[in-house]
Amino acid sequence: MSNAEQGIKNIVIVGGGTAGWMTAAALGNVFRGTDMQIDLIESEEIGTVGVGEATIPEILKYNAMLGINEADFLRATKATFKLGIEFIGWKNGQDRYFHPFGVYGMDMEGISFHHFWLKARADGQDIPLADFCLAWQAGVNGRFAHPAGPPNAPLATLGYAYHFDAVLYARFLRQYAEGHGVKRHEGKVVEVKQGGDTGNIAAVRLQDGRELSGDLFIDCTGFFGLLIEKTLEAGYDDWSHWLPCNSAVAVPSERDPANRALRPYTTSTTRKAGWQWNIPLQHRTGNGYVYSNQHISDDEAADTLLSNLDGKPLADVRQLRFTTGKRKQIWKNNCIAIGLSAGFLEPLESTSIHLIQSAITKLINLFPNSINDSVSRSIFNRLIDQEFSTIRNFLILHYNATERSGMSFWDHVRTMDVPDFLKDKRELFEHSGRVNREDNEIFTEPSWLAVFTGQGVMPRQYHPIANVLGAEENLARLQAIKGAIAQTANAMPKHEDYVGRMIGA
Numbered sequence: 128m129s130n131a132e133q134g135i136k137n138i139v140i141v142g143g144g145t146a147g148w149m150t151a152a153a154l155g156n157v158f159r160g161t162d163m164q165i166d167l168i169e170s171e172e173i174g175t176v177g178v179g180e181a182t183i184p185e186i187l188k189y190n191a192m193l194g195i196n197e198a199d200f201l202r203a204t205k206a207t208f209k210l211g212i213e214f215i216g217w218k219n220g221q222d223r224y225f226h227p228f229g230v231y232g233m234d235m236e237g238i239s240f241h242h243f244w245l246k247a248r249a250d251g252q253d254i255p256l257a258d259f260c261l262a263w264q265a266g267v268n269g270r271f272a273h274p275a276g277p278p279n280a281p282l283a284t285l286g287y288a289y290h291f292d293a294v295l296y297a298r299f300l301r302q303y304a305e306g307h308g309v310k311r312h313e314g315k316v317v318e319v320k321q322g323g324d325t326g327n328i329a330a331v332r333l334q335d336g337r338e339l340s341g342d343l344f345i346d347c348t349g350f351f352g353l354l355i356e357k358t359l360e361a362g363y364d365d366w367s368h369w370l371p372c373n374s375a376v377a378v379p380s381e382r383d384p385a386n387r388a389l390r391p392y393t394t395s396t397t398r399k400a401g402w403q404w405n406i407p408l409q410h411r412t413g414n415g416y417v418y419s420n421q422h423i424s425d426d427e428a429a430d431t432l433l434s435n436l437d438g439k440p441l442a443d444v445r446q447l448r449f450t451t452g453k454r455k456q457i458w459k460n461n462c463i464a465i466g467l468s469a470g471f472l473e474p475l476e477s478t479s480i481h482l483i484q485s486a487i488t489k490l491i492n493l494f495p496n497s498i499n500d501s502v503s504r505s506i507f508n509r510l511i512d513q514e515f516s517t518i519r520n521f522l523i524l525h526y527n528a529t530e531r532s533g534m535s536f537w538d539h540v541r542t543m544d545v546p547d548f549l550k551d552k553r554e555l556f557e558h559s560g561r562v563n564r565e566d567n568e569i570f571t572e573p574s575w576l577a578v579f580t581g582q583g584v585m586p587r588q589y590h591p592i593a594n595v596l597g598a599e600e601n602l603a604r605l606q607a608i609k610g611a612i613a614q615t616a617n618a619m620p621k622h623e624d625y626v627g628r629m630i631g632a
């Protein structure tokens with residue numbers, strides 16, 4: 128057997144941010160009790176990005192895969208529950224809408240609920256779509272409960288994710304990973320050694336001379352891309368012509384101690400050249416302004432951020448710079464990039480941690496039987512490329528479907544040419560109210576519906592099956608669903624009480 132055909136016996140993860148420790152914990156767990164050796168190298172001197180604080184519901188699957196107890200997780204990471212994102216000003220500067228986790232109303236007669244809502248509108252009834260959204264009715268009243276009950280009960284349809292402190296999450300997972308046999312090495316990698324004529328990575332050398340060799344290398348070095356780019360030159364698909372924000376300023380702020388209320392959702396508010404996030408955690412609020420430095424200066428962005436906080440800043444403003452896009456080959460030779468080293472799509476829909484988790488799941492499913500397993504590599508790359516592209520298209524919609532004008536940033540995104548996939552999706556929706564799911568997209572019909580309608584993209588027609596209900600019966604059913612949702616939301620506990628009970632506060 129040649130070297131290239133030999134099985135994987137040791138894995139070296141370079142980087143210990145969220146990506147590094149999520150990868151280490153998952154691999155430590157799946158290879159527990161085997162002789163697979165897993166090493167992780169991280170450098171305190173370099174540090175981490177550490178600003179990823181909002182997630183999507185897929186995170187529940189990752190924590191469940193590791194067997195993490197939810198109360199322990201909430202305590203360790205100062206987490207709160209997230210029911211979705213409130214978008215403020217995205218349509219015309221004056222509007223608000225909610226992108227919920229979970230569904231709208233209840234599907235009927237074999238088709239999606241929103242066709243009956245569209246029919247009611249055509250019949251002259253102007254009922255806000257948000258009235259049929261439990262996540263919003265609960266969220267706006269500061270309430271939360273876990274999904275429960277029979278499948279058709281409104282509470283059973285609720286989806287949720289978390290806001291958490293990413294630095295604490297990495298620390299929590301480090302403990303887990305080390306408890307599952309992962310060996311941590313403190314130090315800075317200063318040389319990546321490639322072996323023979325394959326170009327595969329053979330070893331990494333640390334500043335103090337230590338050397339770690341491996342069969343498979345995971346590049347979790349963040350924006351540095353030390354192995355995947357600086358060494359293997361995988362290349363980068365630059366998508367900044369569609370997603371032009373390339374900078375962020377971030378600062379945590381005090382939670383108003385007089386106000387116990389804990390908001391169970393993120394807010395995203397448009398600004399002159401981008402948007403500002405507000406993420407409520409147990410102990411503080413995370414804030415950041417994501418912007419394009421082609422349209423405003425860094426100083427102006429920092430001033431805007433600081434003048435739009437709802438509590439005192441707790442640290443200095445941090446400046447981050449990035450290029451939206453992804454590596455051309457996320458798995459190249461015997462190296463897989465996970466996390467920011469693989470690419471970054473900006474945090475508008477909180478998808479980076481999901482992309483880490485998704486890459487880990489795909490790696491486990493396609494785990495190579497030998498160092499040069501080219502089939503697994505090409506399938507992995509195809510699947511991960513699809514995932515980046517479908518998320519990218521959803522993000523572009525937010526910027527492009529806007530009426531905001533008279534500001535150079537917004538004039539650019541409103542009038543830019545968008546990918547054909549997005550053009551088709553929008554045309555289908557405008558034509559028939561339908562949302563077609565392709566390529567196993569992570570954002571499904573309720574998500575597209577929320578953003579389309581929230582930003583003023585309205586269908587001309589609805590599904591003809593909705594006409595099986597006469598106008599009166601349709602309205603009666605809609606009113607009954609709206610009432611059941613309002614009743615369910617009002618019966619849910621206050622979010623801060625729920626979190627407090629779970630963490631034993």
Ligand SMILES: Cc1cc2nc3c(=O)[nH]c(=O)nc-3n(C[C@H](O)[C@H](O)[C@H](O)COP(=O)(O)OP(=O)(O)OC[C@H]3O[C@@H](n4cnc5c(N)ncnc54)[C@H](O)[C@@H]3O)c2cc1C
Binds near residue numbers: 447
């Ligand atoms: C402005 C902004 C907002 C974000 N918000 C969200 C959000 O709300 N939700 C979300 O899901 N994601 C968000 N993200 C993304 C999220 O922060 C990252 O996906 C996540 O933190 C993973 O980062 P990482 O581990 O890949 O990189 P990093 O955190 O940068 O970690 C890199 C690691 O590599 C190590 N390293 C680098 N070079 C070397 C070397 N030579 N030797 C040894 N070690 C080295 C570093 O020490 C560090 O441990 C956001 C990102 C940005 C920029």
